[in-house]
Amino acid sequence: MLKYIYFGFGMAGVILGLFACAPTPKAEEPCNFVQNVYGQRISWKDHTPIPLLVHGDFPREYIPALERAIKAWEANAGHPLFSIVNTNYRGSSSPAKDxxxxxxxLKVWESEKTTEQARTSIYWVGDQIQEADLRVNAKNFTFFTDTSQNSTGVNLESLLIHELGHVLGLKHNDAEKSVMATYLALQIKREELTAADKQSLSCEYK
Ligand SMILES: [Zn+2]
Known part of the structure; x- marks a missing residue:
């Protein structure tokens, strides 16, 4: 978890001691980001666009919805945040730190978590995110998109906007109707970033 480690030796002619020490990073304003043990915001920093692989099981007809969700963030960042490098990734369908x-x-989901619409995990070193995995619960939910004829189930753009927020390093925000609010009701669209969401984004992705 330490980004820098300094080894200091004693000043005398003989080695008096070996010190392993790290400067304590300064805590930062949260801006609704996940923070490390030092209180630093964690994000991809300037390592954008974030390369994303879309698993081959992701329905082809829903890829435009994913692209719209990406646009919702990028329109506010003013520069590319995500880059889909493969739309038909055929690796394992079991998420792992790889x-x-x-x-x-996913058509398989934990039986004790059937109310969870999706889940995103992020992995970081220091204050830098290295990897993010986004899972959609296609076992327990059905979906509609902005271009669907019906509107039953979960609005996919809204769900993906929220999960991509987690990919960026954002936490839940239950104030101000944020796209990062914990719960997304069925049949409801929540695709507009609020002032709070834009403010969060600008803290790390200028
Ligand atoms: Zn969430």
């Missing part, structure tokens, strides 16, 4: 950031469409 150095790849993958969007999964």
């Amino acid at each position: 150095g790849k950031s993958v969007i999964y469409w």
Whole structure:
């Protein structure tokens, strides 16, 4: 978890001691980001666009919805945040810490977590995110998109905007109708970033 480690030796002619020490980083304003043990915001910093692999099980007809969700963030950042490098990734369908950031469409989901619409995990070193995995719960939910004829189930753009927020390093925000609010009701669209969301974004992705 330490980004820098300094080894200091004693000043006399003989080695008096070996010190392993790290400067304590300064805590930062949260801006609704996950923070490390030092209170630093964690994000991808300037390592954007974030390379994303879309698993081959993700329905082809829903890829435009994913692209719209990406646009919702990028329109406010003013520069690319995500880059879909593969729309038909055929690696394992079991999310793992493998150095790849993958969007999964899962037909298998934990029986004790059936109310969870999606889940995103992030891995970081220091204050730098290295990997994010986004899972959509396609076992317990059905979805509609902005271009669907019906509007039953979960609005996919809204869900993906929220999960991509987690990919960026954001936490839940239950104030001010944020796209990062914990719960997304069925049939409801929540695709507009609020002032609070834009403010959060600007703290790390200028
Ligand atoms: Zn969430």
